[in-house]
Amino acid sequence: MSNPKTMILGTGHAVPDKILSNADLEKMVDTSGRWIQERTGILERRVVEPGTPLSELAVLAGRRALEDAGVDPADVDLIIVGTVTGDMKFPATACFVQAALGASNAAAFDVSAACSGFIYGLQIADALMQNASYRRALVIGGDILTSMVDWEDRDTCILFGDGAGAAVLGPAKEGRGILSTSLRSDGSLAHLLYNPGCGSLNPPTEENVRKKIHTIRMEGREVFRHAVKNMTEILRQVLRQSDLEITDLDMLIPHQANLRIIEAVSKKFGLGSDKVYINVERFGNTSAASIPIALDEASKSGRLGAGDHVGVVAFGAGFAWAAGIIRL
Ligand SMILES: CC(C)(COP(=O)(O)OP(=O)(O)OC[C@H]1O[C@@H](n2cnc3c(N)ncnc32)[C@H](O)[C@@H]1OP(=O)(O)O)[C@@H](O)C(=O)NCCC(=O)NCCS
Numbered sequence: 095m096s097n098p099k100t101m102i103l104g105t106g107h108a109v110p111d112k113i114l115s116n117a118d119l120e121k122m123v124d125t126s127g128r129w130i131q132e133r134t135g136i137l138e139r140r141v142v143e144p145g146t147p148l149s150e151l152a153v154l155a156g157r158r159a160l161e162d163a164g165v166d167p168a169d170v171d172l173i174i175v176g177t178v179t180g181d182m183k184f185p186a187t188a189c190f191v192q193a194a195l196g197a198s199n200a201a202a203f204d205v206s207a208a209c210s211g212f213i214y215g216l217q218i219a220d221a222l223m224q225n226a227s228y229r230r231a232l233v234i235g236g237d238i239l240t241s242m243v244d245w246e247d248r249d250t251c252i253l254f255g256d257g258a259g260a261a262v263l264g265p266a267k268e269g270r271g272i273l274s275t276s277l278r279s280d281g282s283l284a285h286l287l288y289n290p291g292c293g294s295l296n297p298p299t300e301e302n303v304r305k306k307i308h309t310i311r312m313e314g315r316e317v318f319r320h321a322v323k324n325m326t327e328i329l330r331q332v333l334r335q336s337d338l339e340i341t342d343l344d345m346l347i348p349h350q351a352n353l354r355i356i357e358a359v360s361k362k363f364g365l366g367s368d369k370v371y372i373n374v375e376r377f378g379n380t381s382a383a384s385i386p387i388a389l390d391e392a393s394k395s396g397r398l399g400a401g402d403h404v405g406v407v408a409f410g411a412g413f414a415w416a417a418g419i420i421r422l
Pocket residue numbers: 124125126129130133134209248249252287312313314315316317318351352379409410411
């Protein structure tokens with residue numbers, strides 16, 4: 095294991111005020127609160143007012159992370175936003191964040207890796223900080239998946255919520271930092287979870303919009319199966335890369351897609367609920383935001399502190415999956 099070069103200096107998150115409960119969804123589609131709770135663990139999720147840009151949440155999360163880290167926006171060299179629901183097709187949402195924060199010296203770009211976007215961003219930032227002259231990076235994971243949900247499709251619309259989370263990275267000290275990361279993908283399974291609309295394949299013609307081609311398509315059971323398998327394998331890999339055992343982790347922060355996925359992965363490692371951070375019941379699946387929101391909550395509530403070992407692991411559309419071991 096090599097010495098970490100980059101550590102997390104601070105975290106922040108932002109979610110909309112508006113709560114959409116399972117009882118609210120019962121009035122919108124043919125579902126029941128009990129079914130949603132039993133199959134997903136979700137009780138409620140936060141949703142934006144339609145038309146709210148992702149940058150609004152991303153800027154708030156980013157500003158809170160910078161304050162937490164005590165870093166001036168002008169000292170940020172690099173802004174990466176992991177998202178599949180940026181404000182616009184272009185420019186990158188990271189550019190809107192850069193302008194709003196006054197990060198006048200930063201490079202800015204987005205990463206499209208769906209629910210794994212934050213960990214993808216983390217590894218890219220870590221690598222750039224080792225090989226280029228960047229000293230401070232702001233990595234944000236954020237999504238407004240409710241902007242691409244078909245509210246008549248009960249298979250998908252009950253799952254998702256909106257939010258953004260952020261981490262500020264800087265030079266590592268005292269053995270703390272990003273110990274290892276791994277990123278994987280399998281595009282041959284893209285058809286199991288995707289949004290076919292509004293790209294070059296299916297431009298937003300009247301007919302395409304009528305066919306709701308801009309909404310999420312998903313084979314839930316298949317996604318579930320691949321998620322458990324791949325999250326388990328990649329977590330084992332980053333533990334090996336870090337020369338750590340699962341028992342060395344103070345906490346595992348898995349992507350919050352479904353409580354049953356989280357429990358299945360935890361069971362493979364023999365982890366009790368005290369070692370696994372879970373907030374899916376309050377936020378649903380917030381895609382790229384789920385891990386940094388959980389990381390911030392766990393840190394601010396005192397469940398995690400300096401020197402603790404944390405595992406992060408995510409899986410999502412692509413398929414793209416990722417994991418990391420961080421010493422805070
Ligand atoms: C979507 C998911 C919750 C469905 O749970 P499941 O236990 O696999 O349920 P199934 O899809 O097998 O459906 C079981 C039944 O419930 C029904 N059902 C599906 N959605 C429903 C809903 N919202 N309310 C009530 N019934 C529902 C189905 O129609 C099916 O009925 P049938 O047996 O009469 O055909 C689950 O597969 C899942 O979470 N998958 C992973 C999704 C995910 O994480 N995506 C994002 C990855 S980042």
